[in-house]
Amino acid sequence: MIGDVDGNRRLLRLAIRKAADEGARLIVLPELCTTGYVFESLREARALTDAGSADAVTDWVEEAALADVVVVGGFAATDGTALYNCAAIVDGSGLLATYRKTHLWNRELAIFEPGDEAPPVVSTPLGAVGLCICYDLFFPEVTRKLALDGADVIVAPTNSPAGRSAETAGDNIGVSVARVAANVNRVFVAVCDRYGDERGTRWVGRSLIADPDGAIVGLPPGNREKFVLADCDFRRSRDKRWPGTANDAIADRRPELYRQWETSNAS
């Protein structure tokens, strides 16, 4: 809920416990889940950030230690000056990585500064977890980078509003974007989205887990609050061969050509 950082932090602890109870080992929470998303102003965003948005990471470490899980979630944070749309990967030992969203969407541009650091991939006992946030998924440069850095799964805390043009395009294009990122990189992709209304913005709840074939595992998307759980065998992410062929999704790349192309575009 927008504006209730303490209440959101409690709900997020409960959500982590519920997910762990149901067997989840890697638990993904939405983008900006401690503050809400639809800020009235930069002033409000700053006040909510100062109200402990980023301290939720400490909660997640505690919950991760209790349940022996890995937790990923999004939150607003400040470096003392600017605000950033961030996400963190934690386990019971503490913070494993933080990330500042590189590609800001619409009204975020008036609130946050974009990040300048590469999206991270961290080793966990479960496998290598790569991290980006929502609109970052629409830049194949991001998901490719995470795959090349060895991600077994790309996790993306997300807030998907209904009504943007992509939503009206046949079936949901955001679902296809995640499935295709999974398929062309032969990794898993886990998107945790929000559901419900917030100050007139409708969140569509298109959480999903896509496998390296681009198939959706776990529950299919639907317009309701839900918990998506899937068994993901990360050995599949480590074998980049297209089954039954002489091809390999990563080894078939032509990076030397891509660099030439990039140079010609830059000139």
Next chain:
Amino acid sequence: MIGDVDGNRRLLRLAIRKAADEGARLIVLPELCTTGYVFESLREARALTDAGSADAVTDWVEEAALADVVVVGGFAATDGTALYNCAAIVDGSGLLATYRKTHLWNRELAIFEPGDEAPPVVSTPLGAVGLCICYDLFFPEVTRKLALDGADVIVAPTNSPAGRSAETAGDNIGVSVARVAANVNRVFVAVCDRYGDERGTRWVGRSLIADPDGAIVGLPPGNREKFVLADCDFRRSRDKRWPGTANDAIADRRPELYRQWETSNAS
């Protein structure tokens, strides 16, 4: 049909006339449509190439002049030594561009040499046409390059066999790959696929035209021989803004960061 170059060339002339009669201005034919695809051997591929595969381009120029259309299609060609899986863009004035497939699929690796030239974008009276072939679409580096070079539409002569793993992944992942390439680059994508059986390989006929929202325009995909026709307003490809937002699919890229990431991956 595999092996009947003269017969295929006649059928292709008829197909171009039929498409033009129905109002098509930019006409896309499948990959390797003059020779067929399932070669028994390199020897057979070489014999069929020598039987006039590439001369079909001359037919297409003649048909393009008669109907005042642009034609794109795939064919085998040789430089006197190696064979290449090629495609050409022609209009009534002649050849506008040729391209050698950069990413070869499975048994093509035993027949063809990969191309080393960038996929081309050419100006036509209809708009800027970017060209790649089939499996190239699974490399977002290719479609991004074509969009950055100004393509209004990316055309991809294709032969999609049933039964590869991607085919079994929920709904057809190849359709999603084309839709997502269209959406993240805000261009049109036109895929002309084959339908039918050839020496035990089943072609699924997933021709489609995707618009910059990632929506499929023209006929939906289906397992039958078909002709897909759509009105494509290329002004939509030239406006990269996400409708109703402050965002722009191309201007929001962070190329300076991507270059840093690329360097760290190369080291």
